[in-house]
Amino acid sequence: xxxxxxxxxxxxxxxxxxxxxxxxxxxxxxxxxxxxxxxxxxxxxxxxxxxxxxxxxxxxxxxxxxxxxxxxxxxxxxxxxxxxxxxxxxxxxxxxxxxxxxxxxxxxxxxxxxxxxx
Amino acid sequence: xxxxxxxxxxxxxxxxxxxxxxxxxxxxxxxxxxxxxxxxxxxxxxxxxxxxxxxxxxxxxxxxxxxxxxxxxxxxxxxxxxxxxxxxxxxxxxxxxxxxxxxxxxxxxxxxxxxx
Numbered sequence: 001x002x003x004x005x006x007x008x009x010x011x012x013x014x015x016x017x018x019x020x021x022x023x024x025x026x027x028x029x030x031x032x033x034x035x036x037x038x039x040x041x042x043x044x045x046x047x048x049x050x051x052x053x054x055x056x057x058x059x060x061x062x063x064x065x066x067x068x069x070x071x072x073x074x075x076x077x078x079x080x081x082x083x084x085x086x087x088x089x090x091x092x093x094x095x096x097x098x099x100x101x102x103x104x105x106x107x108x109x110x111x112x113x114x115x116x117x118x
Numbered sequence: 119x120x121x122x123x124x125x126x127x128x129x130x131x132x133x134x135x136x137x138x139x140x141x142x143x144x145x146x147x148x149x150x151x152x153x154x155x156x157x158x159x160x161x162x163x164x165x166x167x168x169x170x171x172x173x174x175x176x177x178x179x180x181x182x183x184x185x186x187x188x189x190x191x192x193x194x195x196x197x198x199x200x201x202x203x204x205x206x207x208x209x210x211x212x213x214x215x216x217x218x219x220x221x222x223x224x225x226x227x228x229x230x231x232x233x234x
Binding site (some may be wrong): 004042043044045046047050091093105106107108109110111 | 153161222
């Protein structure tokens with residue numbers, strides 16, 4: 001079974017600085033998707049960034065980028081120029097594609113609580 | 119269209135009572151998911167629908183849980199004979215299943231259930 005591990009329960013960063021959140025996963029599949037979701041106090045899960053396993057190039061979305069190491073099964077999130085609004089729970093998630101009988105539900109890690117200091 | 123809507127936002131009930139939650143997905147989204155999130159954990163998949171068909175159920179979904187999506191639009195999640203262990207946030211998400219596997223889930227703000 002696939003698992004997702006986030007080893008940092010809490011992280012803190014100074015405003016305008018850079019922070020990296022770690023995520024490792026375990027799977028025997030070669031094709032899959034990885035995600036970072038943000039959950040602010042409003043509770044709504046918001047997609048931050050997505051990575052397809054078959055793509056070697058790391059995904060980037062504005063101040064957010066990932067370091068995807070497929071062989072090491074590592075998927076870290078880097079937040080540059082941190083802003084107060086970045087404070088939230090961040091969840092790493094794994095999903096299989098929709099072929100081969102799998103319906104591709106998301107498997108989440110336990111999350112990392114990010115605090116941003118002014 | 120303002121996104122995925124869930125009602126109620128909070129629900130407090132006594133052990134043994136039945137509760138029902140509602141989820142209104144984004145219009146024209148044909149897939150709808152239910153997740154459960156307990157304190158200190160990430161969301162866990164419960165079940166999902168494609169249109170009105172319930173295509174997959176997690177082992178977490180005991181016999182006391184039932185979900186429906188009768189017309190392929192809104193969905194309800196009912197918990198019968200609630201137990202304290204059912205206390206959690208219940209999240210709904212929707213997506214549009216097109217021709218590719220590039221699917222994006224949109225989540226609601228959840229229903230927080232407290233069983234006393």
